[in-house]
Amino acid sequence: MTDLTDPSGAALRLSNDERERAVAALQAHAAQGRLTDAEVQTRVQSARSAVTRGDLAPLFADLPGRVDLDGTGAAAGAGAAAGAGAGAAYQAPDYAAQSPSDPYEQRSGRTGDRRWGLAIVSIAPFVALILFFVTSSVWGYAYSWLWFLLVPIAGALVYGGDGGRGRDRR
Known part of the structure; x- marks a missing residue:
């Protein structure tokens, strides 16, 4: 459920789906007799015409319950769009069935790879620095700088090696 009175989310821009969910919630309140046709x-x-979530707050300020802009369930207090009765119980959203919140996991579908990839990319500069000093003390500085190429190579292998499967096709 979306709390429109929360000031931290008031500046978030609305999508077309969220606007339509707000309209559906208003129509559900009207079907239950809370609003007149003119209202x-x-x-x-x-x-x-709302642009942000804060623009919707005054529209629901005098109505019970909260609006579901995220699509996790029916608006509290407004009943389901199918016409559930006023005594309908609140059903908690099933967070286990929802998609991962991490964009990398949503794109690739791989949840464990991200931790390993992050560790490899984080350690690569330190490994390159150590190898730079070790090889420069033994063979000189002529080619020791090449170890720093490990950093972008590690990043390309870890995050760019999915062959285009994780890219959004729009």
Whole structure:
């Protein structure tokens, strides 16, 4: 459920889906007799022209429950869009079934690879620095700087080696 009164989320921009969910919630409140036809029309027009979540807050300030802009369930207090009764129980969202919150995991579908990749890319500069000093003390500085090429190579192998499978195709 989305708390529209939360000041930390008030500046977040709305998507078209979120605007339509807000309109559906307003229509559900109207179906339950909380809003008149004129109020619904005015609020729906305002919801469709809203830019941020903070713009929706005044539309729901005098209505019970919270709006579900994230699509995790029906609006609390408004009932389901299918017309659930006023005594409908709140159903907690199933967080285990939702997609991962990490964008890398969403793109690639690999959850454990990210930790190893992060460790390799983080350690690569230190390994390159150690190898630079060791080889420069033995053979001189002529080719010792080449060890620093390990840093971008490690990054390319870890994060760029999925063959395009994880890229968004738009």
